[in-house]
Amino acid sequence: MILPPLRSWPATLVPAPVFTDAEVQELGSGGLVVREGALGDELAAALRARLEALDAAGALLPAGLGHDGRLVPALRADRAATLEELGADPVLEAVWAWFDRLRQALVEATWVGLPRFSVQLACYPGGGARYARHVDALPGDTNRLFTAIVYLNPAWQPEHGGRLRAWVRGQPRELDPTWDRLVVFRSEAVPHEVLPAWAPRYAAAAWMRGAEAVPALADPEVVRRRARGEEE
Numbered sequence: 412m413i414l415p416p417l418r419s420w421p422a423t424l425v426p427a428p429v430f431t432d433a434e435v436q437e438l439g440s441g442g443l444v445v446r447e448g449a450l451g452d453e454l455a456a457a458l459r460a461r462l463e464a465l466d467a468a469g470a471l472l473p474a475g476l477g478h479d480g481r482l483v484p485a486l487r488a489d490r491a492a493t494l495e496e497l498g499a500d501p502v503l504e505a506v507w508a509w510f511d512r513l514r515q516a517l518v519e520a521t522w523v524g525l526p527r528f529s530v531q532l533a534c535y536p537g538g539g540a541r542y543a544r545h546v547d548a549l550p551g552d553t554n555r556l557f558t559a560i561v562y563l564n565p566a567w568q569p570e571h572g573g574r575l576r577a578w579v580r581g582q583p584r585e586l587d588p589t590w591d592r593l594v595v596f597r598s599e600a601v602p603h604e605v606l607p608a609w610a611p612r613y614a615a616a617a618w619m620r621g622a623e624a625v626p627a628l629a630d631p632e633v634v635r636r637r638a639r640g641e642e643e
């Protein structure tokens with residue numbers, strides 16, 4: 412769903428990053444781009460407060476795995492909701508507007524068409540909640556091209572765990588989910604996991620999408636069958 416235009420958040424939305432050529436190269440070759448101070452303190456704090464309130468009100472639901480959304484808490488134990496589900500609210504609209512600017516910045520930097528996006532708010536409640544290794548682009552379905560995550564944890568300590576562990580060209584790289592930190596990567600290129608979190612861990616994740624679903628595997632036989640309009 413398209414949210415209505417921004418109503419009452421102050422006009423001072425922090426600009427989305429301008430990606431350098433080196434960063435575009437890094438994204439293209441399966442790397443991570445990390446920026447600090449993404450949303451700005453004001454919006455990040457408002458979003459964090461909103462997220463806590465939504466979670467307390469039961470608006471975030473246990474998140475599942477794969478196409479069927481199967482619940483397997485040992486493998487994935489966050490509670491989540493999409494902005495589209497949560498509907499209009501000045502803070503969430505501002506967050507939506509910010510991710511839309513990020514989407515435009517990615518289009519301008521990479522020349523990849525990204526007409527659609529979605530944003531999910533997530534809380535790992537602590538107690539060892541994790542998300543096992545996965546990639547964000549599921550075969551044949553979501554057509555997610557870029558993942559962008561902003562972390563909303565002002566006092567994160569190493570002993571809280573909850574790191575993002577991403578495999579960049581086969582090598583693990585770990586990032587703490589610290590305050591207003593942005594990480595961007597290609598959804599299908601970077602396997603990643605959330606290591607067990609021992610304190611509540613909040614984040615907003617956006618998936619920038621292409622125009623239409625593409626076959627996950629460029630299997631020439633699948634492409635030929637689709638072109639002939641045959642069942643798979």
Ligand code: OGA
Pocket residue numbers: 533542547560574575588603604605614616
């Ligand atoms: C996800 C995910 C990582 C994180 O929601 O798909 O991998 O660091 N999140 O929150």
Ligand code: MN
Pocket residue numbers: 545546547603
């Ligand atoms: Mn993921």
